[in-house]
Amino acid sequence: MTLERLTPGAEVNLNRGQTVVVMPVFGGYEFVAESLAAALRHTASDVPLCVINDGSDDDRIGTLVEDLGAAGQPRRLFYIEHESNLGFVESCNEAFERFAPADVVILNSDCVVAEQWLERMQAAAASDARIATVSALSNSGSIISIPERNEPTEGLPAGLSLEAAAERVADVSAQARPPLPAAIGHCMLIRRMALELVGGFDPVFSPGYGEEVDFSARCTAHGLAHVLADDVFVLHHGGASFDRRTDELTELHNDIVFGRYPWLDQSVSEMAGASEGPLDGALMRASLSQRRLRVTVDGSCLAAAWTGTQVHTLGVIAALASNSDVELRVLVSPNLSPETRALIAAQGPSELLSTEDVDHRTRKSDIVHRPFQSGSPSDFEYLSRLGRRIVVSQLDQIHFHNPSYSIEA
The missing domain is CATH 3.40.50.720 (NAD(P)-binding Rossmann-like Domain)
Known part of the structure; x- marks a missing residue:
């Protein structure tokens, strides 16, 4: 694995149909180390991975990536380093542009993946030509949280490892790939055709929160769809990038999103509260794989x-x-x-x-x-x-x- 430092204008040469995993990073070294190790361990070696160090003041992050790049494994590992913090939205937009025409997975730096995570997300994306985004189940994932529906929790149920939790979810899944009102941003695959149709994230949502919902609504307005990979579970520690700004950003950016798309709030509420249908069934099966x-x-x-x-x-x-x-x-x-x-x-x-x-x-x-x-x-x-x-x-x-x-x- 050779580290490729990407400077402005550097060519990447990826092909349409490929997927690149992008991890924007701003602090949170312990989370980054865990997340990056899992992504490298559980992602096929022919899938490129990119770390965007968005102005972190912790030198350990750069050293970690340098050490991984020197390990000699057969994978393209890209590294982008910002001198100052540009924010999650700008980091993602840079990745969208640099890695065209490939599909892009945005993986939060506080998310930990397990075996077969990407292959299953790619299979969900390929199940319908209209699919713009694919999201993964998580312990802390808004309306796709398990085992507590609509109630993000810290960590995993007592005595359950991530590997076991992910395997249980995959075993009980019907691979229904239920529709979602919007992508859930902790771990989402975005298809290139959607980016080409509606563009990237709106900078008004900088530094982050709400950008994926706005993007999703634009996709929906153009006839595209969003689905859940109901056979994929990732551990999400939650909030590592924004800390205390989370509530303030969420409220401000929600006002913008629901002001632009008045229909979206009702759509999200109805799906979150539904006690029947594909999403309800998928969440029930997955939840019961982790609790009584x-x-x-x-x-x-x-x-x-x-x-x-x-x-x-x-x-x-x-x-x-x-x-x-x-x-x-x-x-x-x-x-x-x-x-x-x-x-x-x-x-x-x-x-x-x-x-x-x-x-x-x-x-x-x-x-x-x-x-x-x-x-x-x-x-x-x-x-x-x-x-x-x-x-x-x-x-x-x-x-x-x-x-x-x-x-x-």
Whole structure:
């Protein structure tokens, strides 16, 4: 591997159809060292890699790249060094221009990749001629975060390595390549035809944040699409480049993006909140490869007189609580007797949730199950606050044809 220092005007000579991995860097040496080592280890040797040192004041970064270049491995390793910090947007635009006509992967310097990551992203990109960008699943990736949907987390679940997490995601993936409203910038493949059609990132978003969303919206307006490589998982430490400026930049640049594209906010919100469809299914499969299934059982009937319904409900609770692959929450009436509460608790659920405490802030389980009949459409609206998917066991139809019947009687 020979280090190629790129000076202004230097020729690179890449071909259309090739892909180059670009890592803009500004500080964060420990993150850069980890990310770069993983990218070199898990990326095919015929794929060029470029580090853009965007005015970092840590000399260790330049030394690291120099040492890697002297290692003698069969790979083109490019190095661009800025005298001052130009920002993420300008660094990416420089890469887009220098490496034409190749496709470009922008890999954040705080992202760590695993085996087959690029091959799978390239396969997703090749699955449809209209695809402009491909994004990868991550622990901290906005609406494509797992195992907590829409909730970026630090690191990986306890006891799980990146290699194991990535392998599990790939194993359960249906390779559905679900559509996204926009690219997610921690790890994204951008096809050259999209850059040629709409141009690069808008400098108004310098130094960074929101540039990939604006780019994506321009692509969408031209009939192109964005997809998730639902068989690729990368570790994203998050925020290494911008630190405390993150919130301020995000708010400012979001105002610009949603001002330009009024339709985009609703599109993102709908996809983030959807409980069905290709993206929801892909995120559910990937999430469950890294954590237990979360189930809420509606046990509100257990405050009533004990009949077959109550016996059945308690049996469902006991069966699920004994399953080590399930994290169980039980919904209970505030009027629950101490004896019944103790009986339910003895089955071993993770949590008892009072019906009085359910509101729009209640965390949703993967599934909410009512093991007894529902008598009103409003029941389903209520259950939707508790789980992303609703399962109802309609044991009989008595509630519908006998107006005197009530499970609360």
